[in-house]
Each structure stands twice: as structure tokens, then as C-alpha cells.
Amino acid sequence: MTGELAGKAAVATGAGGDIGRAITAALVGAGARVAALDLVAPDFDDPAVLPLACDVADAGAVEAAVARAGEAFGRLDILVNNAAAPTPLGDVTQIAPADWARSLEVNLTGAYLMCRSVVPWFRRGGGGVILNIASQLGHVATPGRAVYSASKAGLISLTRTLALDHAAENIRAVSLSPGAVMTGRVIAQAGSAEAAEAALAPLHPLGRLGSAEEIAAAALFLVGPGAAFVTGTDLLADGGYTAR
Numbered sequence: 462m463t464g465e466l467a468g469k470a471a472v473a474t475g476a477g478g479d480i481g482r483a484i485t486a487a488l489v490g491a492g493a494r495v496a497a498l499d500l501v502a503p504d505f506d507d508p509a510v511l512p513l514a515c516d517v518a519d520a521g522a523v524e525a526a527v528a529r530a531g532e533a534f535g536r537l538d539i540l541v542n543n544a545a546a547p548t549p550l551g552d553v554t555q556i557a558p559a560d561w562a563r564s565l566e567v568n569l570t571g572a573y574l575m576c577r578s579v580v581p582w583f584r585r586g587g588g589g590v591i592l593n594i595a596s597q598l599g600h601v602a603t604p605g606r607a608v609y610s611a612s613k614a615g616l617i618s619l620t621r622t623l624a625l626d627h628a629a630e631n632i633r634a635v636s637l638s639p640g641a642v643m644t645g646r647v648i649a650q651a652g653s654a655e656a657a658e659a660a661l662a663p664l665h666p667l668g669r670l671g672s673a674e675e676i677a678a679a680a681l682f683l684v685g686p687g688a689a690f691v692t693g694t695d696l697l698a699d700g701g702y703t704a705r
């Protein structure tokens with residue numbers, strides 16, 4: 462345990478997924494207590510983790526979960542918006558309106574709802590950090606991912622406004638844009654880990670996919686004291702994907 466987040470309390474969404482789980486573990490490893498939110502309360506065997514069921518697209522559920530976390534910890538200092546809906550694939554004529562709406566509701570509106578409930582806790586504690594997990598596909602396009610890219614570009618934009626709106630309250634807002642990461646989500650989309658590696662590794666100059674732990678390490682930096690002067694910006698942890 463490094464202890465750089467000792468005494469801090471965090472809320473992380475999508476914490477049952479591979480990246481969310483790794484971020485939660487990294488926050489706990491640095492000394493924070495973490496409310497781990499997902500559609501189904503994630504399974505964590507650690508007294509520093511408070512698992513909670515919460516659909517981030519449901520304003521009432523978000524308010525209740527954040528209140529529960531804040532009351533349990535007595536404070537909130539860090540919010541990680543990591544939840545993302547399954548990505549509908551296809552061009553705009555192929556994506557169903559309900560799938561389009563759900564992606565925006567979870568990936569973008571969910572982050573807004575979380576911020577809306579968490580910022581008052583930050584104010585009470587004299588500051589805080591919002592970390593939005595975006596994507597390299599919020600910066601550049603790839604065929605068949607219209608709503609995913611739009612939602613992540615929206616999240617990068619929301620981050621900048623959050624940073625400006627709350628800077629005077631000692632609240633930072635940053636986003637983190639991973640390239641392809643070998644998670645269950647990517648494996649399911651490609652059909653297998655081997656197929657994911659074959660299709661995606663060549664798109665990254667480093668010649669491989671990232672790991673959830675590498676993304677968690679970047680997240681830990683962004684929410685920690687080493688990034689105290691970093692706000693309103695995005696960090697690409699994409700193996701060089703967007704450098705081409």
C-alpha cells in the first residue's frame with residue numbers, strides 16, 4: 462500500500478468490469494475506501510470496498526447510492542465514471558434507436574448524474590477529483606462505433622466544462638482514454654482473446670493491447686496528488702493508437 466490516498470473516499474462505477482475492478486483495487490491499494498457500483502453489486506472481498514447495486518442511468522438510484530456511500534464513509538473525495546453500456550455495432554441505419562439512447566444514457570448521462578450527486582459531497586470536504594473513463598475512440602473514429610465514439614467524445618467535452626465550473630471549489634476533472642484493453646468486453650466482441658489480439662494489436666504502435674492494470678495505474682496517477690495541477694484535460698493511454 463502506497464498510502465497516497467489514505468483517508469480518501471471514492472466512488473467508482475462499472476466496478477464489476479475488468480477495468481473498474483482494477484481501478485477499485487488500485488484505489489484501495491493506495492489507501493482509499495471505495496464504493497464499488499455496478500448494475501449488480503460487485504463481489505469484492507475487502508473491508509475497504511462497499512459494493513452497491515446502481516444503474517447510473519437512473520437518477521433516483523444514483524442519488525441513493527451516492528448518499529449511501531457518503532454516509533458510510535463520512536466524505537467523498539474521488540469519483541471515477543467508468544460504467545459503459547454494451548456497444549451497439551453498425552452504421553446509423555443499423556443501430557436501433559433504443560440501443561443508441563441507452564449508450565448515451567449510461568456512458569454520458571450516467572456520468573452527469575453521478576457528478577450531480579457527488580459534487581455536493583466534494584464541496585463539503587473542500588474539494589475532489591472527477592475522473593471520466595473515455596476512450597481513444599472519443600478522439601478518432603473507427604467504422605461501426607458511431608454512438609460509442611459520440612458518447613466518449615461527449616465525456617471528454619463534459620470533463621472540460623466540469624473543470625471550469627468547479628475549479629474555484631478545488632475540484633479537478635480529468636478524463637482517461639484507453640486504447641484497446643484486453644478485457645471481457647473486448648474478448649466478447651472479437652470472439653476470443655486470440656482474435657482480439659490479431660485484430661487490434663497491429664493498430665497500436667506498441668504492438669499489443671493494454672491491460673486493465675495499466676489503465677488503473679494511469680487512473681491512480683490522475684486522481685492522486687501527483688496530478689494536483691492537472692485539470693480539464695485528457696490522458697491517452699492508448700499504446701500510440703492516436704499518434705499515427
Ligand SMILES: NC(=O)c1ccc[n+]([C@@H]2O[C@H](COP(=O)([O-])OP(=O)(O)OC[C@H]3O[C@@H](n4cnc5c(N)ncnc54)[C@H](O)[C@@H]3O)[C@@H](O)[C@H]2O)c1
Nearest residue numbers: 475477478479480500516517543544545596641642644646
Ligand atoms: N476494454 C477496452 O478496450 C476499452 C477501451 C477504451 C475505453 N474503455 C472504457 O473503459 C471502461 C471499462 O471498460 P471494460 O472493458 O472494463 O468494460 P466492461 O464492459 O467489462 O465493464 C463495464 C462495466 O459497466 C457496467 N455497467 C454497464 N451499464 C451500467 C449501468 N447502467 N450502471 C452501472 N454499471 C453499468 C457493466 O456491468 C460492467 O461491469 C468503459 O467505460 C469502456 O468504454 C474500454
